[in-house]
Amino acid sequence: MFLMIALQERESRALTDALHDGPMQELTGILLSLASLRRNLTEDLADRVTQIETRLRDTAATLHRPPSPFRPGNSPRQMLELGLTQRVEGVLVERLYISLDLDSAPPVLGEVAVLLAAVQLLLQESDPIHQAARALVSVRARPEGIDLALRVAYADTVQPFAPDLTAEADDQVRPAGIDDEDGPLATRDNTASWRERLAPIAQLLGAELRTDPATGAWSAAVRLPRRGNRQR
Structure with missing residues (x-):
């Protein structure tokens, strides 16, 4: 049973790494591009881009996996x-x-x-x-x-x-x-x-x-x- 939990921990770490190296990196790049673009837009268009950035950040937040129960320091x-x-x-x-x-x-x-x-x-x-x-x-x-x-x-x-x-x-x-x-x-x-x-x-x-x-x-x-x- 200990091995079963250890396997779950490895799976969780693998998924976390895959998200960080894949979709999260892509979203970060898109947000940086939008921020650069927004600085050269009119106020109305800049506001619309800001709304898109907010939605993307909210989406990125939902992709974050919770910390491992067995993280060092946990009681x-x-x-x-x-x-x-x-x-x-x-x-x-x-x-x-x-x-x-x-x-x-x-x-x-x-x-x-x-x-x-x-x-x-x-x-x-x-x-x-x-x-x-x-x-x-x-x-x-x-x-x-x-x-x-x-x-x-x-x-x-x-x-x-x-x-x-x-x-x-x-x-x-x-x-x-x-x-x-x-x-x-x-x-x-x-x-x-x-x-x-x-x-x-x-x-x-x-x-x-x-x-x-x-x-x-x-x-x-x-x-x-x-x-x-x-x-x-």
């Missing part, structure tokens, strides 16, 4: 929050809630990578096609281990999470049923096939899975032992 909290926001929210789930309790025993870089990969793998394997509507990622770091809880709800369910976002990792999500004309299971596989698809990843992670067949909502709890507390 474990920043790494995990940025990683989840950039690589999970809007990609694997529409709306992501994050609850982190890391201060007593902050995770190291490798542990952050494993946590981020675990969330991505569970969400991707649970439904390779559709995004979940909402998910809560809760992480508690202790000297003896790190508890990861992932709770997921699908479209048209009410707010599925308890007021206490730092609830125990093994709490079960029980949102209200989906109000769908085709029935609550229309957008989800049956429980047996869902578990069968997710079983290899759950086994790899040592994840405990729970599901609500009436709504398709599900949860996963993972315990990551720290290096000095692994079972021998």
Whole structure:
């Protein structure tokens, strides 16, 4: 899983370099040419060129890739929050809630990578096609281990999470049923096939899975032992 995150980092750097050396350089050259041209125009034409320059700068701003979560100087909290926001929210789930309790025993870089990969793998394997509507990622770091809880709800369910976002990792999500004309299971596989698809990843992670067949909502709890507390 660490290698999976490392590969994502290399891909991100490659895309950033490609944008910088390609479209961004071209846009910069165009802006410089327009600025030179504008100085010799009448006021009305110069204003129109200025508007074009502004639009090009706005376009260039949208092409800038966000900084890497694993940028040197980022704290474990920043790494995990940025990683989840950039690589999970809007990609694997529409709306992501994050609850982190890391201060007593902050995770190291490798542990952050494993946590981020675990969330991505569970969400991707649970439904390779559709995004979940909402998910809560809760992480508690202790000297003896790190508890990861992932709770997921699908479209048209009410707010599925308890007021206490730092609830125990093994709490079960029980949102209200989906109000769908085709029935609550229309957008989800049956429980047996869902578990069968997710079983290899759950086994790899040592994840405990729970599901609500009436709504398709599900949860996963993972315990990551720290290096000095692994079972021998």
